[in-house]
Amino acid sequence: MTTSQSPQAPSADASAQPAPAHPRTSEARTGAQILCEALIRQGADTLFGIPGGAIMPFYHALPEYADQLHHVLCRHEQGAGHAAEGYARATGRVGVCVATSGPGATNLVTPIADAWMDSTPLVALTGQVPSALLGTDAFQETDIIGITVPITKHSFLVRNASDIPRVVAEAFYIASTGRPGPVVIDVTKDAQQASVVPNWDVELDLEGYVDHRVAAIDPAPVRAAIELLAQAERPLLLVGNGIIQSGASAELIAFAEKTGIPVITTLHGLGAFPQEHPLSLGMPGMHGWVHVNRAIQRCDVLLNVGSRFDDRVTGKAATFAPHAKIIHVDVDPSEIGKLVQVTVGIVGDAKAALSALNAAVEPRDESKNATLKRWIDEVHELRAKYEPRQAYRRRPDTPTLQPHDVCALLNAARQQRGPCRIVTDVGQHQMWAAQLLDWRRPRSHLTSGGSGTMGFAVPAALGAAVACPDETIWVIVGDGGFQMTNQEIATMAQEGLTNVKIAIMNNGYLGMVRQWQQLFEGKRYSGTPLSGPDFAKLAEAYGVRGITVETNEEAERAIDDAWDTPGVVVIDFRVEREANVFPIVPQGQSIGDMLVDPTTRAEHHEPAGAGASKR
Numbered sequence: 001m002t003t004s005q006s007p008q009a010p011s012a013d014a015s016a017q018p019a020p021a022h023p024r025t026s027e028a029r030t031g032a033q034i035l036c037e038a039l040i041r042q043g044a045d046t047l048f049g050i051p052g053g054a055i056m057p058f059y060h061a062l063p064e065y066a067d068q069l070h071h072v073l074c075r076h077e078q079g080a081g082h083a084a085e086g087y088a089r090a091t092g093r094v095g096v097c098v099a100t101s102g103p104g105a106t107n108l109v110t111p112i113a114d115a116w117m118d119s120t121p122l123v124a125l126t127g128q129v130p131s132a133l134l135g136t137d138a139f140q141e142t143d144i145i146g147i148t149v150p151i152t153k154h155s156f157l158v159r160n161a162s163d164i165p166r167v168v169a170e171a172f173y174i175a176s177t178g179r180p181g182p183v184v185i186d187v188t189k190d191a192q193q194a195s196v197v198p199n200w201d202v203e204l205d206l207e208g209y210v211d212h213r214v215a216a217i218d219p220a221p222v223r224a225a226i227e228l229l230a231q232a233e234r235p236l237l238l239v240g241n242g243i244i245q246s247g248a249s250a251e252l253i254a255f256a257e258k259t260g261i262p263v264i265t266t267l268h269g270l271g272a273f274p275q276e277h278p279l280s281l282g283m284p285g286m287h288g289w290v291h292v293n294r295a296i297q298r299c300d301v302l303l304n305v306g307s308r309f310d311d312r313v314t315g316k317a318a319t320f321a322p323h324a325k326i327i328h329v330d331v332d333p334s335e336i337g338k339l340v341q342v343t344v345g346i347v348g349d350a351k352a353a354l355s356a357l358n359a360a361v362e363p364r365d366e367s368k369n370a371t372l373k374r375w376i377d378e379v380h381e382l383r384a385k386y387e388p389r390q391a392y393r394r395r396p397d398t399p400t401l402q403p404h405d406v407c408a409l410l411n412a413a414r415q416q417r418g419p420c421r422i423v424t425d426v427g428q429h430q431m432w433a434a435q436l437l438d439w440r441r442p443r444s445h446l447t448s449g450g451s452g453t454m455g456f457a458v459p460a461a462l463g464a465a466v467a468c469p470d471e472t473i474w475v476i477v478g479d480g481g482f483q484m485t486n487q488e489i490a491t492m493a494q495e496g497l498t499n500v501k502i503a504i505m506n507n508g509y510l511g512m513v514r515q516w517q518q519l520f521e522g523k524r525y526s527g528t529p530l531s532g533p534d535f536a537k538l539a540e541a542y543g544v545r546g547i548t549v550e551t552n553e554e555a556e557r558a559i560d561d562a563w564d565t566p567g568v569v570v571i572d573f574r575v576e577r578e579a580n581v582f583p584i585v586p587q588g589q590s591i592g593d594m595l596v597d598p599t600t601r602a603e604h605h606e607p608a609g610a611g612a613s614k615r
Helices: 031-041 053-065 077-091 109-117 144-151 161-176 189-193 219-231 241-246 249-259 290-298 350-360 366-385 388-392 403-417 428-436 457-467 479-485 488-495 511-520 535-542 552-564
Strands: 002-004 046-049 070-073 095-099 122-128 154-158 182-188 235-239 263-265 280-282 301-305 325-330 344-347 421-424 473-478 500-506 545-549 569-574 595-597
Touching (some): 031 053, 031 161, 031 189, 046 077, 053 095, 053 122, 053 182, 070 457, 070 488, 077 095, 077 122, 077 479, 077 488, 109 182, 122 161, 122 189, 144 154, 154 161, 161 182, 161 189, 182 189, 219 301, 219 325, 219 344, 235 249, 235 290, 241 350, 280 366, 403 428, 403 473, 403 552, 428 473, 457 473, 457 500, 473 479, 488 535, 500 552, 535 545, 545 552
Parallel strands (some): 046 070, 046 095, 122 182, 154 182, 235 263, 235 301, 263 280, 301 325, 421 473, 473 500, 545 569
């Protein structure tokens, strides 16, 4: 094990003066000042961004509010956007990122799309050329509103300073209500510079917008759902990000314990239901556990709360849960029946829906309990046969450091050290972490799911670390994803963060693509071998500590060392180059058709007496 230790990182800019008292409401101020005050009124306290020409008036005003708005100067606008996502996912509050017009704004497109896919509350504030130059192809003019229409809940073009209080209030409301998501506020430079007396007594003008969280839950589908569950012999609860977004973990645990129904948890739902709970079965889907996917294919009633039936969960949708009547609870009515045919749909917030279900459900009688016990025993027999970690047992012929060993060591250290948050990037390491770490509380697992954005983890960890300074934030990232956004380590150093630890699973490949090429493309490794710098020395150049690890013994010491070191630590784990993630469902196949290792498919058995789908 080798280490690289740098001198103390430079401190954050200390030139900003404490903010003066806010001007009286009747006093005029610039649109930029009003914009700062509007953000504060909506509860924003942290901004992640980079200044530039069209947003300069806002940055000119920002130091006046430095005691209430902390600005984090990122190294790339994509990093700023992902940092705002990390802040939002760690806290449940709206994350805010800032960029100038043109390339600054377009660099936010990837995190905006990521937030759209993963229902993350985000407000992206962009500068725009002066109103008189709109449509003239002025320097750094880009129609960011038009570009982001398909990936935002709403977008605003602000040309008048007097509109800023209302627009900011509407943007935060839209971003955080219903199904959360991103909103863009594009403010022309002249609107930022104009001087007006702000009107804070504004009414939201949101014709056609419905927040299904505040609507009462329709009792009719609740009764229908309860009737289906009462008749079920092999029921399952599938839960996702909606549980975490609505803060419904307590209601979920109460419902599972009252009904005795086992719980499976999607990638984005990890932590919504404590993994150590006896009713917890694990994660389904493409890299889910064999016994979980088998349970889905055998169940007769499936209650989905807060998951959108993503294709990485369902596999081939036409073959998903073929014998089950499906109940789907979702705050977004457009998701119900979109991908999987449902028997009962309940529109509403997961917390409210589970409260209604808890109030309506009756405890099972003894005969039903006996039937349910047989079902749970059946699933646990499958679990014993296809124990998730058995595919990763160390073989004598593989003396090199294995990525699953790193996950096991990190998991053991986490259990000893106490709660921390894990931010994963996208690729093999993401699945190893999801499979092999224990997930016990909401918002402890942050990752990019729907978009699968490589480069998400390091900047998202920046945002989570700023939001949660008293918690350790561990990053698990591949050498490919790390090389996309590692420049935000410089931001961490400038911010003086002490709570971020970065574990690089360095296998010298774009590993997930290489695995597919090995299994399904005849080992034609096109575009996947990957070189990189000495990551420990790179960390030193950024002003943080770097450690290189090549053995299990070094790995254990490095993890403990990182936890004990006050500051950002980067660990370069030189892992087995061709380690693979198992199980795996080949793309386009049923989740019942899993490879448990390179040559073995899991046996597929239908439940006794199962017939055609009766949805």
